[in-house]
Amino acid sequence: MDENIVIEIKNLTKNYKLYNNHSDRVKEAFHPFRKKFHHIFSALNDISFDVKKGETLGIVGRNGSGKSTLLQILCGILNPTSGLAEIKGKVSALLELGAGFNPEFTGRQNVFINGAILGLANKEMEACFDDIAEFAELGDFIDQPVKTYSSGMYVRLAFAVAIHVNADILIVDEALAVGDEIFQRKCFSRIQQLQQKGTTILFVSHSAGQVVELCNRAILLDQGELLLDGTPKQVVSEYHKLIFAGEEKADSLREEIRALKSGNNIFSQPGEGVQEIEHTPALCAFYEPSLVSKSMISYNSRGVRISDVRITTPDSDIVNVLVRRHEYLYTYKANFQKTAYNIRFGMLIKTVSGVELGGSASSLIKDAVPYIEAGATVSVKFSFKCLLQPGTYFFNCGVLGLIDGTEVYLHRIIDAVVFRVQTEDDFLSTGMIDFYAEMKTCEVLKTSQVL
Incomplete structure (x- = not known):
């Protein structure tokens, strides 16, 4: 080798x-x-x-x-x-949850057992135990049986051990x-x-x-x-x-x-760059039939039923695989089975983990639609620019109205639509949101003279 x-x-x-x-x-x-x-x-x-x-x-x-x-x-x-x-x-591994832990032993005992498995002497583990306990943040639970730990506590202890054994x-x-x-x-x-x-x-x-x-x-x-x-x-x-x-x-x-x-041409040394694909064709939005929300939750209807939820291009093509910085429409229909009052329409974008990134309502409460009669169908359209980083996201949608003087959801769908933002080979943005940030200048304001 x-x-x-x-x-x-x-x-x-x-x-x-x-x-x-x-x-x-x-x-x-x-x-x-x-x-x-x-x-x-x-x-x-x-x-x-x-x-x-x-x-x-x-x-x-x-x-x-x-x-x-x-x-x-x-x-x-x-x-x-x-x-x-x-x-x-020497290898240190953090595999599936709880692997390598004896549930009957305490966290402290499991730390020393894992150290012994990795070939570390008892004195070496004693020297780094305080650092492990501090990183894991288990407090007094470090001396409780591991079987009483939550999944998060398991991970804290396992990771703390894995990174402190100098593998x-x-x-x-x-x-x-x-x-x-x-x-x-x-x-x-x-x-x-x-x-x-x-x-x-x-x-x-x-x-x-x-x-x-x-x-x-x-x-x-x-x-x-x-x-x-x-x-x-x-x-x-x-x-x-x-x-x-x-x-x-x-x-x-x-x-x-x-x-x-x-x-492929790959650089594997730490700190080196990686050769990118020389030519990247222009990305296009498209519809992937298998990309369907499996976590959709539809609230009980209170006189309104939402249907035909979709994302389209400005030319009305249905899509769910989007391109960053392009314009799209989020649309749905609201079918009114009963007359409703002070109606507003809404949308929300979330991450896979449920973090609410942002959304919008059709109006302020004071500017809500005064009433919509039973039997009417409203076509709702929200325009938006896709300023999200590559990844998978979900849309919520909802219709709000007044019942007994209180604004409530007349119908709401959680995770109504799933969509994906395509990965690009050359972009500088980081995080979840693309803020369209560009460096305008890089000016050295002062230099020091070296004698």
Whole structure:
């Protein structure tokens, strides 16, 4: 292995024998002619890649793509069916929730047990225990059995242990999605400190923003196959296409992604830039039929029923995959089954985690529509410019009116429409919102003379 390479994966395969029922397993074990009653499922299928010292590698893929299996092999929890998985250096891993903890032991006891598993002496763990306890912020719960912990407390302790054992390689598998936002920010800050120290990091996440922000390289796994090894932005873009493609399009899309492999040119040294795609075609909004809200909640109607909720272009084309900084219309119909008074219409955009980014109402209360008679249908249209960063978002919609002197929802739909903002290869904006910020000047106001 090259001295700069700390992880080497060559032709790695992990197969499982699957049986239709328990009796087939017994039949196969005792069959006189060794007849097979199983079929093979390949969790990983002949994948190969290297990771250099100091790299932060993002690993993305749909559920069941083989991400966790790969990490468990690297941690020594699973053995591969064939191929090579070689690691140089001490590994610290934060895998699925609560992995490596004995629920009957206290947090303190589990800290020392995890240290022993990683090969650290008791004195070494005593030296860093106060730092672990402070980072985890568990207070007196550090001396309570882990089985009494909430999922967030599990993550706090597990992450605190993982980052304080001075490992050469840190593996994080989606576990941070459980913690609260403040603690997540604290964890990401510590990950960035480890990057500056030259720690090699493998980071699995479904969050496109986190992968692009933290990683300087990424790979895309699907159905146990390594489809793409490239820049985070490029890999995340193809990942988004894959998760929103219908099954009828998935095979052809996988072929398209495989074809990108030969053109990749990747820099893996920490601090280096990553070569971007030389030419990016103009993006266009389009409609993806499989991109449908599965979390929609419709409130009970109080005389109004909302229907035909959609996003369109100014030319009335229905879309749900949008382009940043373009204009769109959010539309729906309100069918009035009863006469309503002081009516207002509204909309709201939220993130996947439910953060309310912003919305609008049709008017102030004093300017509400005085009344709408039963049997009427109102076509509601809100124009908006898409100033959101690449990612997935949801629209709410609602109709407000006065009942017994109080403004209430006559009908409301939560997560009525889901839409995605396309990933771009070259943009400077960060965070969730694109504020259209541009640097106008960079002027040195004063220089000091060096003698």
